[in-house]
Amino acid sequence: MPDLPPGPASVHNVLMNHTGFLISRMGLVAAKQFGERLESLGLTTRMWGALNVLASEGEITQHALCKSIGMDPSSMVSTIDELEAMGLVERRRHPTDRRAHALHVTEAGMETLARGREIARTAQEELLAPLNDEEREQLHALLLRLAMATRKEPLAVAPR
Amino acid sequence: MPDLPPGPASVHNVLMNHTGFLISRMGLVAAKQFGERLESLGLTTRMWGALNVLASEGEITQHALCKSIGMDPSSMVSTIDELEAMGLVERRRHPTDRRAHALHVTEAGMETLARGREIARTAQEELLAPLNDEEREQLHALLLRLAMATRKEPLAVAPR
DNA sequence: TATTGTTATACTCTATAACTATA
DNA sequence: TATAGTTATAGAGTATAACAATA
Numbered sequence: 174m175p176d177l178p179p180g181p182a183s184v185h186n187v188l189m190n191h192t193g194f195l196i197s198r199m200g201l202v203a204a205k206q207f208g209e210r211l212e213s214l215g216l217t218t219r220m221w222g223a224l225n226v227l228a229s230e231g232e233i234t235q236h237a238l239c240k241s242i243g244m245d246p247s248s249m250v251s252t253i254d255e256l257e258a259m260g261l262v263e264r265r266r267h268p269t270d271r272r273a274h275a276l277h278v279t280e281a282g283m284e285t286l287a288r289g290r291e292i293a294r295t296a297q298e299e300l301l302a303p304l305n306d307e308e309r310e311q312l313h314a315l316l317l318r319l320a321m322a323t324r325k326e327p328l329a330v331a332p333r
Numbered sequence: 334m335p336d337l338p339p340g341p342a343s344v345h346n347v348l349m350n351h352t353g354f355l356i357s358r359m360g361l362v363a364a365k366q367f368g369e370r371l372e373s374l375g376l377t378t379r380m381w382g383a384l385n386v387l388a389s390e391g392e393i394t395q396h397a398l399c400k401s402i403g404m405d406p407s408s409m410v411s412t413i414d415e416l417e418a419m420g421l422v423e424r425r426r427h428p429t430d431r432r433a434h435a436l437h438v439t440e441a442g443m444e445t446l447a448r449g450r451e452i453a454r455t456a457q458e459e460l461l462a463p464l465n466d467e468e469r470e471q472l473h474a475l476l477l478r479l480a481m482a483t484r485k486e487p488l489a490v491a492p493r
Numbered sequence: 494t495a496t497t498g499t500t501a502t503a504c505t506c507t508a509t510a511a512c513t514a515t516a
Numbered sequence: 517t518a519t520a521g522t523t524a525t526a527g528a529g530t531a532t533a534a535c536a537a538t539a
Contacts, residue, residue, distance in 0.1 A: 174337045185401050192469065197367075200357040200360015225347055228443050248530065267497095271538060271539085272538045296353060303478045316477075323359075394519080407523080433515095433519090434521075
């Protein structure tokens with residue numbers, strides 16, 4: 174009885190035949206690699222996702238942000254807490270609804286966001302290194318069509 | 334101030350521009366959909382991954398199985414416990430090493446595996462529904478090249 | 494009566510370290 | 517001294533329910 178299977182460890186050929194497994198697997202790798210790079214900014218993938226959407230939407234409520242990225246409201250509290258503690262986001266008064274906050278991205282938040290986007294480019298370059306430009310566009314287009322079909326799935330930005 | 338961003342909820346346009354995000358996102362969707370379907374067999378994605386590799390490798394040790402799918406040995410214990418409780422796998426005596434087990438897939442295990450593969454086909458059909466056959470092959474080939482480049486990453490079969 | 498944000502809680506998944514019995 | 521399997525434990529990450537303030 175062979176004690177170890179032949180070939181490099183960690184992923185088995187049998188599983189590689191399934192596209193769904195490959196997507197799941199590469200999704201974990203991508204999230205992990207990006208998350209490790211984001212640590213240099215003191216950000217998690219969840220914080221980055223929230224900051225990113227917030228900057229593009231302007232001042233919105235936590236509730237709206239939750240719906241926008243599919244995060245649970247109770248999880249959003251701690252995410253915004255962390256961003257606020259770092260001075261990247263402020264909870265400002267909502268002009269009309271005294272229950273709600275108007276989430277505001279600070280100047281420091283915009284700077285961190287810019288550096289995060291640079292990191293995202295680097296991480297993407299690392300992830301897609303085996304592919305040329307045309308192939309990268311192909312992959313993106315194919316994934317985008319899949320994503321558009323499952324847009325309503327209430328999944329958070331990052332796996333962990 | 335707009336209370337909700339325009340368009341359908343749960344995933345934001347800004348994030349859709351990143352291939353890494355799309356892969357991560359679709360990986361979660363794929364794993365979730367497959368996991369829900371596997372419940373009908375009483376299996377988790379982890380159990381299915383272990384059973385699948387085990388059947389293709391014959392009788393190997395838990396240690397070898399761990400290396401083969403990138404699962405932690407301590408997590409493997411409960412995974413095999415569950416498979417054994419369902420009568421799909423047996424811990425048999427290793428012929429030469431009294432510390433180790435020879436993991437054996439039972440006949441019931443092979444039958445469950447066959448049904449699992451049918452479920453995998455169905456789930457894949459659902460996931461890749463927006464793509465035609467040629468596009469599915471393209472996507473698979475592109476992901477496979479990425480996966481081969483990161484084969485050594487010690488990540489488990491399924492995110493949760 | 495419903496909604497926003499918050500807190501407390503529980504549950505899952507995973508990783509770490511220590512332990513045993515063998516090698 | 518190292519290895520296979522196990523156990524116990526702790527740490528993320530997430531989901532659920534209840535709550536106060538306000539609509």
